[in-house]
Amino acid sequence: MARHKFAIGTEVRLISRTWLSPTAAETYRVITLLPTMDLSPQYRLRNDELGQERVSKEDNLSVLPESRP
Template identity: 45%
Template sequence: MSPHRFAIGQSVHLKNRINQSDTTEGVYRITATLPERDNSPQYRIRNDGERHERVATENTLVLVDTPLVATGFN
């Protein structure tokens, strides 16, 4: 069993796939980790603009780059 690369609460994008609809674009938040499917860990993900959660395998997700927050310390 492979370890999960993403943690609950992290933000991700779904990778572009052929025939992907516009409704799957956007930022999703990891809400739960699930067992592997086809040798890839699975996740429950949610977009705040949707009323449901999705299940996605790790190989279809990309971590969202978050900007560094200025701390005020120099």
């Protein structure tokens, strides 16, 4: 089983924005570690500034350089 690469509190950016609204946030904070799907760990993400939440697989996320969990 794959292990999660990002800890709760890590700031991440979505790699692919396909199917997202142009007003969707670009960066999010990991708020929950979710089970693996299709061999990729999943995360619940939140952007506090815009009040947006979403779920993403790990292979669609990159860590922001200045992020600290």
